[in-house]
Amino acid sequence: MWLLVLGIGCSGCATELADPSVQAPSAVVDVLIVGSGPAGLSAAWAAREAGARVLILELADTVGPTAGYADNFLLADTQAQRDAGLVDSLERVAQEWPDFTEGGDAQDPMVQAFIAGLPGLEAWFLSLGAEITGPRGDKDAGMTPRLHGVRVGSGSPAESLALDLSESVWTQHRAVDVVLDEGAVVGVRFIDERSGSSGWVRAGATVVATGGFARNLDLVKSYRPELEDVALLYESHPLSSGAGLELLASADADAQNLGSIGVYVHAMADPRPGFDGEALLVPMLPMGMAVDASGERLTNEDSLWGLRMDSLLVAAEERRIWVLLPEEDWAHMDVLVPGYNSDQPRERLDPAELEAMGAVQIYADIQAVADGLDLPEAVLVEEFERYSAATETGVDEEFGKDVFLLRPFSGSIVVVEVRAAAAKSFGGARIDLEGRVLDGSPAPVPGLYAAGEVVGMLGTPDIGRGFAGSISAVHWTGLLAGESAASYGIESR
Numbered sequence: 001m002w003l004l005v006l007g008i009g010c011s012g013c014a015t016e017l018a019d020p021s022v023q024a025p026s027a028v029v030d031v032l033i034v035g036s037g038p039a040g041l042s043a044a045w046a047a048r049e050a051g052a053r054v055l056i057l058e059l060a061d062t063v064g065p066t067a068g069y070a071d072n073f074l075l076a077d078t079q080a081q082r083d084a085g086l087v088d089s090l091e092r093v094a095q096e097w098p099d100f101t102e103g104g105d106a107q108d109p110m111v112q113a114f115i116a117g118l119p120g121l122e123a124w125f126l127s128l129g130a131e132i133t134g135p136r137g138d139k140d141a142g143m144t145p146r147l148h149g150v151r152v153g154s155g156s157p158a159e160s161l162a163l164d165l166s167e168s169v170w171t172q173h174r175a176v177d178v179v180l181d182e183g184a185v186v187g188v189r190f191i192d193e194r195s196g197s198s199g200w201v202r203a204g205a206t207v208v209a210t211g212g213f214a215r216n217l218d219l220v221k222s223y224r225p226e227l228e229d230v231a232l233l234y235e236s237h238p239l240s241s242g243a244g245l246e247l248l249a250s251a252d253a254d255a256q257n258l259g260s261i262g263v264y265v266h267a268m269a270d271p272r273p274g275f276d277g278e279a280l281l282v283p284m285l286p287m288g289m290a291v292d293a294s295g296e297r298l299t300n301e302d303s304l305w306g307l308r309m310d311s312l313l314v315a316a317e318e319r320r321i322w323v324l325l326p327e328e329d330w331a332h333m334d335v336l337v338p339g340y341n342s343d344q345p346r347e348r349l350d351p352a353e354l355e356a357m358g359a360v361q362i363y364a365d366i367q368a369v370a371d372g373l374d375l376p377e378a379v380l381v382e383e384f385e386r387y388s389a390a391t392e393t394g395v396d397e398e399f400g401k402d403v404f405l406l407r408p409f410s411g412s413i414v415v416v417e418v419r420a421a422a423a424k425s426f427g428g429a430r431i432d433l434e435g436r437v438l439d440g441s442p443a444p445v446p447g448l449y450a451a452g453e454v455v456g457m458l459g460t461p462d463i464g465r466g467f468a469g470s471i472s473a474v475h476w477t478g479l480l481a482g483e484s485a486a487s488y489g490i491e492s493r
Contacts (some may be wrong), residue, residue, distance in 0.1 A: 057188065
């Protein structure tokens, strides 16, 4: 169910076509798409290919504002895998699905359709002129290496689609509610952010593809109340506000899985002016030693890059985690800006810059760390000595950390406070196998479709807590919704 107290759940806010205040439409199309991210662009491409007249409403001032960050594609049984001598299959993806999605159900019809559609997705990328490279392994994509790079020219598939479809996009147009005619969605009202004027687009079918709600920390904490006292950072695009959920709720759409949110504990707070609350990714965290306010070591630090570590932070003493790093390792590695799906340039910060801004602390020895962080010295020193012994023997008996990540401390110690960052929402509107939005019955809402993160990537509660390469599901649901919406929209002419 939608969360009414936060304004998500605007049942009755939709505009009825019979309302005398409804003006003549500003445009009439077969398929209207709200959002020009990877899902919306894929839907627009599919609808256009099916012969539909297509228009996209985009709030940002550019087409495809998140298009450049669409990478890490999950594909299976690919030519790239075969060229690398790897054996993979759709059956193997299904077998591994529950593990790498943290409890997802491979028997869910939507999951089965997605897995079965992976070869078709690969073929579609190739038809766009893509070069598919890799694969590489990732524990959040299964035991088999199946994350691929997909580039069309010098950019992502979504960047290519943004160029191709640019003439079909109205930028700086905010969709505010749906227009209904006897229960069917027949268009969307908008506000032109440039002039302040309003209007509406009449459409045979409407596809909502506005992205997720990870940027809306009030929503995140409402659906995940255990995070209420955790100081979350942003690791998502500024437009991931949940506005699409309000649009869907105005048409009485049903929602599911809203508590399934990707909250990662692999970031530090960006100290630069104007970047309050933004996350900086720290790739060298697996090379350090993670402790909480008790002074005790918490985990195999390599796991900090996984999906499940928000529970570690919630359970940590005072809900704080610090990672101690050898200064020689810290000094030779960049910190990444800004994380996933941000509109900031993908740059790297030199560690020396962060030191100068006071974002990290450097201590001469472990006793100084205990004193500087006000941690129990006896506990911290004992943990540090145990960890140092593991770096000498190459065997981490406590947590089983890989020998290559057991870096010795031979000089000063750099301390990074690790923060949780909300990156992805894996819940949203419920859809069927045609991309149609369902109400609580459940029955399709006539004329309404959705795709991408606004449906939780796949529109099923059985996706679990997400997976690496979820951009594949975003494109796949976009193609699904676009093709189905075109069929419905053309018939409605």
